[in-house]
Amino acid sequence: MKDELTLVIDIGKSHAKLLMFNDAGEVVERHGRDNRSVPSALGYPALDVQGLEDWMSHTLGASPNTVRCSRVMTSTHGAALVGLDETGLAWAPLDYEFDALAKHPVWAREFEDAADAFAQTLSPDLPAGLNAARQLFYVQHAHPQAWQRTRHLLPYPQYWAWRLCGERASEVSSLGCHTHLWLPQAGEFSQLASRQGWAALFAPVRSAWEVLGTVRPQVSQTWGLPPHCVVHAGVHDSNACLARYLESLNRDATTSTALTVVSSGTWTVLMAPGASTQGLQAERDMLANVDVLGRATPTARFMGGREFECLLAGADPEAGSLEDLQSLISGAVMALPSFAAHGGPFRGREGSIRCGSKAFADAGSAGLAAGQRAALAALYCAQTTAWLVERLWSGSALPRTVLVEGPLARNALYLGALQGLMPAARCLVSLDPVEGTARGAWMLSRWGQSTAADVMPVEALSVAGLGEYHAAWQRALV
Missing domain, CATH: 3.30.420.40 (ATPase, nucleotide binding domain)
Known part of the structure; x- marks a missing residue:
């Protein structure tokens, strides 16, 4: 009816x-x-x-x-x-x-x-x-x-x-x-x-x-x-989010792209349908989820929601600006993982905020303003996302496409930084006002009825020194 x-x-x-x-x-x-x-x-x-x-x-x-x-x-x-x-x-x-x-x-x-x-x-x-x-x-x-x-x-x-x-x-x-x-x-x-x-x-x-x-x-x-x-x-929530894109992937099977769906929430889960399982690193919390069709789906994840909240240290998530982001990069202020106890590619490491040659236990004690803390939280999550995408598709020459769902899809600094960190990739953001898990669940209740996903390309933020900053961040992880 x-x-x-x-x-x-x-x-x-x-x-x-x-x-x-x-x-x-x-x-x-x-x-x-x-x-x-x-x-x-x-x-x-x-x-x-x-x-x-x-x-x-x-x-x-x-x-x-x-x-x-x-x-x-x-x-x-x-x-x-x-x-x-x-x-x-x-x-x-x-x-x-x-x-x-x-x-x-x-x-x-x-x-x-x-x-x-x-x-x-x-x-x-x-x-x-x-x-x-x-x-x-x-x-x-x-x-x-x-x-x-x-x-x-x-x-x-x-x-x-x-x-x-x-x-x-x-x-x-x-x-x-x-x-x-x-x-x-x-x-x-x-x-x-x-x-x-x-x-x-x-x-x-x-x-x-x-x-x-x-x-x-x-x-x-x-x-x-x-x-x-x-x-x-019923369905596992991250796989509900992925399910909404499976039919379009099957329809567009002739299009060669390395798609990663980023489902954000308490956990930020990166799913790479079609990637090889051979490169999965157990010690990096990389695994194979199983999609609703029963296929192994290479996956990586980190507790992005918890880590974002930790780095905010009470700041408004929307407080950050492009100027705040630039001040962090120019001042070599970086968040080094990890800021959550459970899972993720850097589990076992104690998170810290590095300000030049000085290190602090958290963003609050580092003396960062609210806008800088919000920008740092977005930048850290973007860096971790970019780092994981490259490992999921390691060895693949296919062009990268990254599609972001959930709360991070509404964070402009995260999105712009992610595209800036991956200049050769095509970053897309879901415009759906409904979170991906709920939308995917609704679509599964009418599985087989084709519905197009509403997505938009992301524009990279114009930030001087981002590439060099990210390279230094990666060196600090070793």
Whole structure:
């Protein structure tokens, strides 16, 4: 029907959103809330599934548009798994920032010995619970009674699909998200997952766009969704962002370009469909994600949102100007990684602000003005992005195209600096007012219906000495 809407549930690590789209792809209504972990009954920090459900039920129940929603698609962050017993949660899903095995060195060594090699999983060893298999290993060993109740395992997007319609499913973009559970090139579970008995517990694999069923009667009543509302399987958020470009890539297969899609948020994730997996460096947090079609997608990432916020040190993100950027470059003021504890190509390094020959622990103590701090945050993220693009496409002679989505797509200094750092590349920015993860999720709910992405070329900022500055930054990384 013409007035029907699509509900997109978009759960990121720091923020959760509800968006209602009409058939033209316009957002009719949207809501958001912060997303934080909560203490679990078993003593570890857990994902706030009950808080999110209460918020969604209350918000949708109060909206007059909910009854118009004829379909639901969920997109969530990765590194999150849910165990179910016969009636519901067998244990609260772990927050991936919890280092579950840190206090259990024997278990940690057992896990490392049992894991498949990087050559098979293309999943690097990451800190805390970013390899979701570590979470399962922890629950299995630390909480055996909870594990014994576990009858099914679901990736996080499919948990919400199950909660809505009662049908259990898994999906490859979440299974293949640096979990150690999946072999991207073989399209099957890892030996670790099989030997530990986890593979047998995972629900059947379905495509992200597949309809699993209609909403449960109780959900229809409490959330306000109509009984005929269908529920799609759901997708990993960064792969939702990539999915919107896959069809156009297939249509334009004769065009030779090295495309990198930059999906920004808490994590800045760079995905290079078509790049070789041979050059992936595990120690640089480079990996292969799995796209919604099941294909290995070379990926690199850094915690750009967290690092940007750290470098701002309380400044307005929009406070920076071209003059501020030029003052940083002329004064050889640079941010050297890393400013986030989890993941990224420079993990293990302590971030610092270098002002000529002096080094400071953070932008605040360096005495930088608010505008300079905002410019430095944008420049640092642009430098890290450019550095990673070249490594993803190392050895390829194809011309580079970089397409930026998310919050960084609205930062003029970041965009202009990125194009300036990559003068031979074509940098594009999404003009879509809707963030890429939510737009990609909406498009997946109508997979196969061709829709063009609205993008615009980026103009390089005119900044003297940028090339020399970036070369010095790279030398400082050695």
